[in-house]
Amino acid sequence: MSVxxxxxxxxxxxxxxxxxxxxxxxxxxGWHAVTTRRLAERIE
Known part of the structure; x- marks a missing residue:
């Protein structure tokens, strides 16, 4: 597999x-609660 x-x-x-x-x-x-900050917090 290549890089x-x-x-x-x-x-x-x-x-x-x-x-x-x-x-x-x-x-x-709800969709209003989906923010990049919340996504980042949950994914980390």
Missing amino acids: QERKQRERAERERLILATARELAEQR
């Missing part, structure tokens, strides 16, 4: 994690 392929895979996984976390937060508190 470029690995980076693409990591980027795709990070995107899936962000979207899943945003969906979860929206289900719990």
Whole structure:
């Protein structure tokens, strides 16, 4: 696996994690509660 392929895979996984976390937060508190700060706090 090349470095470029690995980076693409990591980027795709990070995107899936962000979207899943945003969906979860929206289900719990509503879309108004989805902020970059809250996403970052939950993902860390």
